[in-house]
Amino acid sequence: xxxxxxxxxxxxxxxxxxxxxxxxxxxxxxxxxxxxxxxxxxxxxxxxxxxxxxxxxxxxxxxxxxxxxxxxxxxxxxxxxxxxxxxxxxxxxxxxxxxxxxxxxxxxxxxxxxxxxxxxxxxxxxxxxxxxxxxxxxxxxxxxxxxxxxxxxxxxxxxxxxxxxxxxxxxxxxxxxxxxxxxxxxxxxxxxxxxxxxxxxxxxxxxxxxxxxxxxxxxxxxxxxxxxxxxxxxxxxxxxxxxxxxxxxxxxxxxxxxxxxxxxxxxxxxxxxxxxxxxxxxxxxx
Amino acid sequence: xxxxxxxxxxxxxxxxxxxxxxxxxxxxxxxxxxxxxxxxxxxxxxxxxxxxxxxxxxxxxxxxxxxxxxxxxxxxxxxxxxxxxxxxxxxxxxxxxxxxxxxxxxxxxxxxxxxxxxxxxxxxxxxxxxxxxxxxxxxxxxxxxxxxxxxxxxxxxxxxxxxxxxxxxxxxxxxxxxxxxxxxxxxxxxxxxxxxxxxxxxxxxxxxxxxxxxxxxxxxxxxxxxxxxxxxxxxxxxxxxx
Numbered sequence: 001x002x003x004x005x006x007x008x009x010x011x012x013x014x015x016x017x018x019x020x021x022x023x024x025x026x027x028x029x030x031x032x033x034x035x036x037x038x039x040x041x042x043x044x045x046x047x048x049x050x051x052x053x054x055x056x057x058x059x060x061x062x063x064x065x066x067x068x069x070x071x072x073x074x075x076x077x078x079x080x081x082x083x084x085x086x087x088x089x090x091x092x093x094x095x096x097x098x099x100x101x102x103x104x105x106x107x108x109x110x111x112x113x114x115x116x117x118x119x120x121x122x123x124x125x126x127x128x129x130x131x132x133x134x135x136x137x138x139x140x141x142x143x144x145x146x147x148x149x150x151x152x153x154x155x156x157x158x159x160x161x162x163x164x165x166x167x168x169x170x171x172x173x174x175x176x177x178x179x180x181x182x183x184x185x186x187x188x189x190x191x192x193x194x195x196x197x198x199x200x201x202x203x204x205x206x207x208x209x210x211x212x213x214x215x216x217x218x219x220x221x222x223x224x225x226x227x228x229x230x231x232x233x234x235x236x237x238x239x240x241x242x243x244x245x246x247x248x249x250x251x252x253x254x255x256x257x258x259x260x261x262x263x264x265x266x267x268x269x270x271x272x273x274x275x276x277x278x279x280x281x282x283x284x285x286x
Numbered sequence: 287x288x289x290x291x292x293x294x295x296x297x298x299x300x301x302x303x304x305x306x307x308x309x310x311x312x313x314x315x316x317x318x319x320x321x322x323x324x325x326x327x328x329x330x331x332x333x334x335x336x337x338x339x340x341x342x343x344x345x346x347x348x349x350x351x352x353x354x355x356x357x358x359x360x361x362x363x364x365x366x367x368x369x370x371x372x373x374x375x376x377x378x379x380x381x382x383x384x385x386x387x388x389x390x391x392x393x394x395x396x397x398x399x400x401x402x403x404x405x406x407x408x409x410x411x412x413x414x415x416x417x418x419x420x421x422x423x424x425x426x427x428x429x430x431x432x433x434x435x436x437x438x439x440x441x442x443x444x445x446x447x448x449x450x451x452x453x454x455x456x457x458x459x460x461x462x463x464x465x466x467x468x469x470x471x472x473x474x475x476x477x478x479x480x481x482x483x484x485x486x487x488x489x490x491x492x493x494x495x496x497x498x499x500x501x502x503x504x505x506x507x508x509x510x511x512x513x514x515x516x517x518x519x520x521x522x523x524x525x526x527x528x
Contacts, residue, residue: 040364040411040412041329041412042364042367042412043364046364053317053318055315055316057362057411059362059363059364061364061369063369080363082362082363084333084360084362084407084409085335085358085360085405085407085409086316086319086322086333086334086335086407086408086409087316087318087335088318089337089405089407092356092358092405092407093358093374093375094375139363139369141362141363141364141369143362143363143364143409143411145315145316145333145409146315146316146317146318146319147318148317148318219318
C-alpha cells in the first residue's frame with residue numbers, strides 16, 4: 001500500500017471524529033456486503049463474500065476420520081486461511097504466513113470451543129457417525145483474493161454462509177461383528193443433511209482511531225488504528241470469542257463499551273447476512 | 287477407457303475432438319492491483335493480478351537496462367478434488383511459475399522500464415486440466431489491464447493424442463489418461479511460438495498435427511481475448527464520458 005501523507009492522516013482522523021468517514025459512511029456502518037454460495041462445485045459447501053473491495057472465498061470439505069480419543073463423541077473441525085499474493089505483493093512466498101496463521105487462530109478461537117470442545121459455535125456432536133470410531137472431519141479453507149481491510153469479519157461471514165450451504169452426505173453404517181472391528185461406512189451420493197447454523201456467530205471488529213471506534217475499517221483506516229478489538233457474537237447476543245490487537249493500552253471500561261457496541265452492531269449484521277443467504281439460496285434454486 | 291466414442295466421435299464431456307471448452311475472461315477483478323483478470327477454460331478458473339511497474343524491492347536483483355519480471359503460481363487448497371496441504375512452494379508450482387515468467391517476459395517490452403519490477407501473481411481457484419494455459423491467458427489480460435507495454439498478445443492452449451485422435455484442450459480426466467500433452471504458447475499476431483512443452487512420446491508426424499491443433503486453439507483464444515479487451519476499452523471510454 002502506498003504511504004499516507006500527513007494531510008491524508010489528518011483527514012482520516014478528523015472525518016472519524018466527525019462521524020463522516022472518507023467514503024461517506026458513519027462510524028458504525030458496514031460497507032455493502034455481497035454474497036455468493038456454491039462457488040466451488042467440488043466442495044461440500046462454499047461461499048464468496050465481498051465487503052467493498054475485500055474479496056474472500058471459503059470452501060468446506062467433509063472427510064471421514066477418527067475422532068479424538070479425548071472427545072469420542074465429537075467430530076473435528078480445522079480452519080486454514082491462505083492469503084493469496086493477488087491481494088498484496090507482500091504475501092508472496094512466505095510473506096503471507098504470519099497474517100494467515102493469525103487469522104486462522106483467531107477464527108478457530110471464535111468458532112470452536114476450548115480444549116475439551118465444549119462451547120463451540122459449531123455443534124461438533126452433530127458430526128459424529130459412530131461414537132469413538134468414525135466421525136466427520138470438516139476442513140474449512142479460506143482464501144483472501146483481495147484485501148481492503150477488515151479481513152477477519154469478511155472471513156467469519158464467509159464461513160457462516162459456507163456452513164449454511166454445506167451438505168454432509170448421509171451415511172449407512174454397518175457395525176462389525178465385534179466392538180473392536182472397524183465399522184463399514186457407506187457414504188451416500190444422493191442424500192445430504194444440511195448443516196445447522198443457528199448457533200454460528202459472526203465477528204465484528206471495532207478499530208479505535210483517535211478517541212472513537214469504527215466498524216469495518218478500510219486498509220487506510222486500519223493503518224491509522226491504535227488498537228482493535230474483534231468480538232464474536234451469536235444470534236442470542238452471547239459473546240463467543242474476543243481478540244484484541246494493537247499495542248496501545250485500553251482502559252477496561254473502554255473495552256466493555258466496545259463489546260456492547262459490537263453486540264449492537266452484530267444484530268444488524270446477522271440479519272443482513274441471513275437475508276443475503278436466503279437470497280443466494282433462492283437464486284441457486286431457480 | 288473410451289476417451290473418444292468410436293461410434294459418435296464425442297469425448298467424455300460431449301465435445302468433438304477439435305472443440306475447445308467454453309472460455310470466459312473478465313478484467314479488473316482485484317480492485318487493489320494495478321491490473322487483474324479472471325480467466326475460465328471450462329471448469330478451470332484462474333485469477334491473475336499484476337503489480338507494477340514499481341520500485342525493485344531487492345536491490346541485488348535490479349537490472350539496469352530492463353524491468354525485472356517476477357511471477358508466482360499458487361493453487362488454492364480447494365482447487366483440486368482432493369484437498370491439497372501445501373498451496374505453493376512445491377516443485378510443480380515452482381516450475382509453472384518459471385514457465386509463466388519466461389513466457390510473459392518474452393512479450394513485455396522490458397527495455398522501456400529499466401530499474402523497475404513487474405510482479406505477476408496467478409492463483410488457481412479451480413483446477414480441471416490446462417491450468418498452465420489458463421494462467422498465461424489470464425496474465426495476458428491482467429498485463430493489458432495494468433497498461434504494461436507488450437509486443438503482442440500471448441495466448442496458450444494444450445492438445446493431446448488419445449485413441450488415435452488429436453484432442454484439443456484436455457480436461458483433467460483426459461490429461462491423467464497417460465497420453466501425450468502438448469502445451470503451446472504463441473504471440474498471436476506475430477505468429478511466433480514462445481512456449482512449447484510436451485510429456486510422454488509421440489511419432490514426429492503425429493506431433494506436427496497435434497501442435498498445429500494447439501496453435502489453432504491459441505489463435506481462437508487470442509481472438510476472444512481481443513474481443514474482451516475491446517469491450518473493456520469501450521466501457522472505460524464510456525465512463526470517461528467521451
